Amino acid sequence: MTAEMFPKEKTIDLRKKHIGPSCKVFFSHDPIKIVRAKGQYMYDENGVRYLDCINNVAHVGHSHPMVVKAGAEQMELLNTNSRFLHDNLVQYAQRLQATLPEKLSVCYFVNSGSEANDLALRLAWEYTGHKDVITLDNAYHGHVSSLINISPYKFHQLANAEQSKSVHVALSPDLYRGNYRQDHPDPATAYADDVNNLIQKAHEKGHKVAAFIAESLQSCGGQVIPPAGYFQKVAQHVHRAGGLFIADEVQVGFGRVGTHFWAFQLQGEDFVPDIVTMGKPIGNGHPMSCVVTTREVAEAFKNSGMEYFNTFGGNPVSCAIGLAVLDVIEKEDLQGNALRVGGYLTRLLEQQKEKHPLVGDVRGRGLFVGAELVRDRVKLTPATAEAQDIIYKLKEQHILLSADGPHRNVLKFKPPMCFSEEDADMVVEKIDQILTDIEKALGLQMPSTVHTENGSRKRNICGHRRFNLRKTDVIIQME
């Protein structure tokens, strides 16, 4: 066990004294002190082990020895800026490019997802000469001022929120709670048309659209998975208006979705964004990130006449760490693990949906999974307090999970990619127990089931009216 510098109370006191009070801790009434971590496990000052289901930054597992070794060895040798030639920089750019469609060939290395998204906006503004940005409702793109402006997840929190006139908020393509749902004949087109309407309205005001930006899968927004084909249709509208498509992969890239290395690839091979931004998992916790774009956009940015220099971006240590992360993903087949274990976890959660009325929706791709809790499956009343209760009770049982989304009622799974089926079993078993207790206290019951003609079970209450509309959907949802 690692020696502490201060007893926990002293740590809390010093934090209150010296750390900005806007910087929140998890479980504020009884925060956790973590002193070491390995794989998908974190350990507190007393050696108590926590299962980490939320840390998508520790992508290949906490303190992975190959990543640590790469970082330490390069630190010992050289850590300087990218105005000098270095092989790590170009090798890493080459390796990243190999994971992407060919036309995404030019990299800019920066230090955080926020720096990446801000640079993506600068690229779009410069390339198009336009100013306006279309973003999705509930989106989160970062903490620097330009990104607060395009992050409804953040600016909705402000008492005196004033939305920038050059920012337009499109409907979140949420098939569970959004305007167009599972029962809609073509939600991809309907949601893309909403983007097009915003473009037309902007044009009517004499504005021009520089970019549409979206997380390839919305994370803070509630683990939202847009319908396939949506991005293609949006890109058509945005390109027609002279704008660019920015895919924000900060939370969901690097193999997490299991079937693909990048989450935007879930939309189909015919979709290629103009700019991709990366972040959190890229360095397994090391502060680094990247923007990748096309040669055309990069040349336009250069032609503005302004040099781009980022003091720390692309330094040899960051690149060595980035290379090691790619190596570990390959060597340990973590993308494959995300597919297998993510699928297993999703199936376990779907069983919970069959059993527990509070579980309204389960959705996921690989190790990016959400379970949305509702008090009523027709009205979709968010079960916010219940979600918080689960998170706190799990914490008492040494499992770290979070609830997010606009109503903070979506249990959000995005664990280190070495997460195992046993880990999935354990967390879902605990959730099962907690849900049983909560539902008992609330007097909530699952209605009796009937069997459908093909043998799958179907709920037979008004609370499930939506599901009865399209039988195939029901079956997919229930299995």
Add this chain to the structure above:
Amino acid sequence: MTAEMFPKEKTIDLRKKHIGPSCKVFFSHDPIKIVRAKGQYMYDENGVRYLDCINNVAHVGHSHPMVVKAGAEQMELLNTNSRFLHDNLVQYAQRLQATLPEKLSVCYFVNSGSEANDLALRLAWEYTGHKDVITLDNAYHGHVSSLINISPYKFHQLANAEQSKSVHVALSPDLYRGNYRQDHPDPATAYADDVNNLIQKAHEKGHKVAAFIAESLQSCGGQVIPPAGYFQKVAQHVHRAGGLFIADEVQVGFGRVGTHFWAFQLQGEDFVPDIVTMGKPIGNGHPMSCVVTTREVAEAFKNSGMEYFNTFGGNPVSCAIGLAVLDVIEKEDLQGNALRVGGYLTRLLEQQKEKHPLVGDVRGRGLFVGAELVRDRVKLTPATAEAQDIIYKLKEQHILLSADGPHRNVLKFKPPMCFSEEDADMVVEKIDQILTDIEKALGLQMPSTVHTENGSRKRNICGHRRFNLRKTDVIIQME
């Protein structure tokens, strides 16, 4: 010697292919490939040693073993976000605070000087409820979009520069080339009055000023040292308008100025900024930075209702590295070294000024030193080409120096803090030779000298008319 991954030509080719063309290399016609570094020396792929006179990021010396060890050991143990309690975070905040005036007690940890300055603006906007920002001419505050807006050094580079209506550019308090010079009876008041005029003009337009931001010593702007008392007077004007004073220490903090730990302290003990931003040297190359402010500003920011979360900011590895940097500064008395060696270097350069007509001004504090080259000491015609020539010729002799400022004619010394008197001797000796050659080629000659009444030498030509106005200034400049 370290094995290369690619031959240099291949590195260059890959860089052209995969790295944004706005990202420039030093010495673009024959860039340097650096494979390792130690202390104030960098080594290329052939083992050739370069003396580093420019790398203020490698503050305690390249690859300092204590810093490397601290980073490697903490990486092995834990690297996670600040939503968990950790002693490194609070200990580091406490240590930083101890270097600052007491009222600067609340820290926000971020990943780069750019993130720090953007957050400083957000704090000021939220605290004051005002929008406008006053910045200095030639200032550089970072690369994210909000900072390009307040960085004339950058936005002057744009072909289609359009200055934001909420940004006001004040005169740079440059005593050599600015509006009010050495011969002005009270340049501090005169430059501060210019800020006040901008405030009044903003008020006339119905605008309100949120902040005045300045590097404590302008670096990219040409190693400008504002007259003592200037910041106090500016702060009075800005506070009266309800705004905050942001001191940007990204380039100049952490003991570089020799006499003080922070460069704003050069203004006198009666001056305390409302916000201080840190960056480059803070982690000796590791991507990290910090914003420190008062309890009042921090509470106002919290009261906006918006959480501040920075994924990588304040992680245990960054804090371990930050702590090690502070330890090394203390243990090796690097602030004392900056004072001694910086003073020695400045004196050597002042001797060059006596000898070489091209050296128009030498100014410095500790290991932050500038030598401004001019073709004419009255007209102050910038010797831009000559400065570039010197930089290139030094590079051929394996010395890394840069030229900066609005005319790129200021030789800019900001070496690792372990720089020695022998290093200073070597670089100045080479500069002496190069200046001699250039001046010979140009037919430039130093006029004959006369002795002043107190025995110090004084130039006796019209080119020195300015210096004759105030005898004490002349003597200080010449010694």
